[in-house]
Amino acid sequence: MADLFSNLGLGFSVALGLQNIALCFLGCLVGTLIGVLPGVGPIATIAMLLPITFGLDPVGALIMLAGIYYGAQYGGSTTAILVNIPGEATSVVTTLDGHQMARQGKAGIALGTAAIASFFAGTVATLLIAALGAPLTKLALIFGPAEYFALMVMGLAFAVVLAHGSVLKAVAMILVGVLFAAVGTDLETGQERMTFGFAFLTDGVDFSVLAMGLFGIAEILRNLDQTEARDVVRERIGRLLPGLAELRQAAPATLRGTAIGAILGILPGNGAVLGPFAAYTIEKKIAKDPSRFGRGAIEGVAGPESANNAGAQTAFIPLLTLGIPPNAVMALMVGAMTIHGIIPGPGVMTKSPDLFWGMIASMWIGNLMLLIINLPLVGVWVRLLKVPYRLMFPAILMFCSVGIYSINSLPTDVMLIGFFGLMGYLLIKFGFEPAPLLLGFVLGKLMEEYLRRSLTLSRGDPMVFLERPVSAVLFIIAFAILAAALLPSLRKSRDEVFTEA
């Protein structure tokens, strides 16, 4: 314990240096701004800003880049709430209730709740990294391919619960998502699948392309044909910050979300992506009135947002202690560290303690800054909703196109968001929800990989999933969730049959 305090003391003495505070602030500010611009994600920004950090000392450079990363997570929720565009896989869930709240004139409350929940989660996760970072690394090594596959199956079970309409339609959407994930070059054989000979499909469909099309562009199309609905958002804006009653309502959800997100974030196999989905599922399951979800429930914002932010922080554990990047942004951080002559891995904590603890301390400072930057900005963002739609839509379209082009510099990506936009519009019209599709897409790719890898390692024996205790437990949870989701709807349809008779 004394160690922890002296380490944190060292960390804060590094992070509170004038230059590092300034860099942390700059990173958070840039991160928030690019998070708010649809399409320009943290990956593109960190890649672009990497050369600028060459002149800085490594600690300062990494503090700034880390600030961009979690700043973008924050900003991404802002677009999810305001214009229904999830910037990353982890903010898909925030669109469900967050955007509904915005449509009901409660955008400020949703944004404020998101900011406060994220701050709380960030604080807890920072402490967790500081206290338990090294021992938690072991968890990463317990998870082999079979465990990850079981985890992803559990994730798909969550997706069924996510939908608030027909379970059958949700399952259909998940399967379409899994199919989209199968497009591209097969990892093991190098064969092309479902590319129809198009070169731009050889690497599959990009998540941002799919998300921006299905959510952002489709939302614009939908708004264009509903003339009445679009005035609702504009006229009633309501209070800017959540009141005491709302905070009390959001608090338990924040606590649960933080715990779930922090645990899943430690897993290097992209487990963090499940955090918000898991948090949302749990909130919906334990709520007294689950029908409020999808119609602007504040717990549906607080839970996933805290899970998202907690996961974003704990994702640094495998990076700093094992040298293994759990996602694309972290892979970029590895590159950034390497360029600065620090190769992340088991040695960082002992070899450069100032860097290790300085970064951890700066995470908390960064979270505080994000709160300070974001709470006053809530008013600005909300006022953005007052911008007339004839000006706002072209602006969103332009930002989406520029943003998506900046990721891979491929013109075909810009055309694809148009295609997926149209698809998303038709899906909404026919009563299908796009969120399960997106989750199916994200998990489908990982699931296939882990399934084939586990079976390669077990030489084709499927019993491996039940023989390994962690994987067996995860499978049992998945089936329990599925049963809980399916039974009421089965019963309901039987009731309907009876009423009709």
Added chain:
Amino acid sequence: MKKALAFGLLAALTAVNARADSYPQRPITMVVPFAAGGPTDIVARIVADPMSKALGQQVVIENVTGAGGTTGITRASQAAPDGYTIMMGHMGTHGAAPALFKGLKYDPATSFDPIGLAAGTPIVIVAKKAFPAPDLKSFVEAVKAGGASINQAHAGVGSVSHSTGVLFDSQIGAKPTLVVYRGTGPALNDLMAGQVDFMTDQIVNVATQINGGTIKAYAVATPERNPSLPDVPTTKEAGLPGYEVSAWNAVFAPKGLPEDVRKKLVAALDAALKDPNAKKRILELGGTVPKDGEAGPAALQKLVESEVARWTPVLRGAVEANQ
């Protein structure tokens, strides 16, 4: 009016003149066919900095990823050969690609004007900590004897760990089970956890784990030991002299550069590699800088031809066995 016209004409004339003899006039794009932060990207950024100084114009990195790096190289190979688009190719895009990608739209040996080798990152043979063999010789015996019960990890078809791993297997005559990962990170995670037995990968990816004792190294596949792993023997020392392989990075331009532009680019790369700071950073990563006989366009052209000849039979066999 007449005066203005004459002035304009004069200005236009000088501009034409200036373009002819003072390349570069505007920033130069260096296409990196892999994601930012990866080994090739890091080498490109280290070299681009002193190249900019030598040319007097910024060399800007553009990451165009996809299809094992061939998307970016294809696009750059089709750019105008005016010296404003160059690229950082590597062992995969200019050596292994013809064997792996049937519809490849460029020929590594004829579609480019080679500028020069930039850096090499040696390959290391690494295994899980618990692997019983004490040295490379007994390791090779164990892999041969184990057959399909041995698990070899690699980071996807066309990756460096795939090509160099398949080369290793064919040289020692072993047939382990190949376990595929998306990238080196997850493969390394499973190697640390002992889920897989061994892999071959670039030194920059594995050096800290070896030094941290989470995985073990049997040999470095270069003629000399590497300063970042001083205790690890070379393949020659350890008894496998035929296995010498390095993931090299080299600068190319689209075919047909004007001679003066080509000379300027060659000189700029040469100056960049002599820059003490750039050299130090490449060495710190465990990389190597080209020796006298390896630098320059002629040596690069020869390297590309020999690499295509080396990888094609090895990889064709491996890819066909997989389908």
